Amino acid sequence: MKKALFLAASVALAGFSHAQAADTKVSIGISGWTGFAPLTLAKEAGIFKKHGLDVTLPKVPQASRHLALASGDIQCAATTVETWIVWNAAGVATTQIFQLDVSHGADGIAAKPGIENVAGLKGKAVAASAPGTSPYFLLAYILAKNGMTMKDVKIVNMEPGPAAQALLAGQNDAAVTYEPYLSAVRAAPDKGKIIATTLDYPAVMDTFGCTTTFLKEHPDAAKALAASYYDALEMIKKDKDKSFEIMGKDVKQSGKEFGESAAYLEWQDKAAAKKFFGSTFKSFNEEAAKILLDAGVIKTKPDLSKLADPSFIE
Template identity: 30%
Template sequence: MKCKETAVPGMILGLLFFCCLMACSQPEEPIRIGISTWAGVEPAELAARKGFYEKRGVDVEMVRFSAYKDSIEAFREAKVDADMQTFDDAIRLYAAGRKMKVVLFTDYSFGGDGIVARKGIDTVSDLKGKKVGVEIGTVSHFSLVKALDTAGLKEEDIVIASIPAWEIKGAFIKGKIDAGVTWEPYLTSAAKDGGGRVIITSRDYPKTIVTTMVMSDDMISRRPDDVQKVVAAYFDAVKFMKAHPGEAYAIMAQAEGESVEEFTAHVEGIRYIDIETNKAAFGTMQDGELFDVGRNLTDFLFEKSMIKTVPDIAGLMDGGFVNNLR
């Protein structure tokens, strides 16, 4: 009887130890990163296809969405752990209560966004009294205001039609609008297929439209080492792209469903942000180059009633992972 009394607890302890060992040895779930069509974010996909995440020791699953809005919603609903999204959308989600951080900046638009207009509308000044399609409360709307300002115009001087950026091309071709604000690949193809022309691009207001990788606070708190590996692998891809642009562009073009020539043309409209430029963007003590951009976007979103409160941008940005890189 005494043997049985001592054996049972021993068996239980052994079983508990075995279960603990098995639990500890279980592989982590892959970090799911949402991505949609935009040349500036494709280094994240390149990192997956070239095995850079794996080489860094982290399992990543790229989740591609055909519509950008679906990518945002997936991150909002925690269906993905990270997402590639514009700075203004990150601010909007953060202001709405999403626990998240910007962990790196991917690129800024330098001609990849702009305004397409009908024949006879040759300058921004010619937009006065015209119907212009734009997605209200987005960075496209913000850039439209900046473009109008260069011509001495205000929003009240045009007729605004609220249309998602990816639907601008269709509305323009069908003659529903006189002009529209969108991005590549829709910008160039809208001008070509709709018989119009691009009258102004983000080259005229650089570092206004910035794209980011955002990560959930939950993932950062539970697996900070893996988040660090994701960030490192992303910049491995950026370095590879600079060293081997031909191979890199072919891979990224395939991911976007474009020819290499089309993808290369779109790359000309952006500027990729490398490690050192990221460090300058984050800066220290809220003095980074993109803090002012974030504050301006926040004020704009609040003014347009797209957010209910003005969040502290410093709470959204986490440059620690970038600053850890050498």
């Protein structure tokens, strides 16, 4: 009897220990950007759990996401490629492990009626989030492509959502924003006009990364995070309506509205990510680092060759 009880207790304990070991806790800092939504789907549909992960997805403003990484409040994050340059230049050691999405018109600059093009922004008040964020970089990138600099405009620091809302309310002359907020401007042409997007300026590509400490201590969890993302993409393919409803709910959109926002970007599968890290990633980083230096966002360029490790998706 004692032997049977001992064996039963041992099995139960072993099962408990296995569950504890399998459910690696990971906190991932994101925003309401449509491109990050498959991560929300992976959580809400139980995909992360299936891969032995206990994931939380706090909404952390991009301007302070690196501080949350540095403090340990989050271990991983989703953000634009050039932002990892900024974070590493600031001493927050992080590494990108897989690609999330590419913007095909989902990011852009909207201006009040009467401003027809980028040149028309000279001397105007443009709402954009703080230095070190994607909207700030996109503005610098687009201005540079038009022979201008950040000194040619008056920056009003506002997050993408409020920036779009302010423009529609008649405040500021322009706003740098992204989906789903950009669609609010598309729906009100009498109040704002989109004068530039990533269709003409392909400068917004998002990736997923973690602190180097987390990757060193939890390599299997890192692989599971990537696998979960790809499973979420498969779920979208197989049941788009249900997936869009789940992802839209997180940003207070209907499935239909979410689908309209998602049409302006492309989520990247494993094959696309491998190709990206072997080509576009390197050339874009060099160009982005120069723009960041010229804009005064970073003081020194970090070692760009160490900013990604796609071996986690091999």
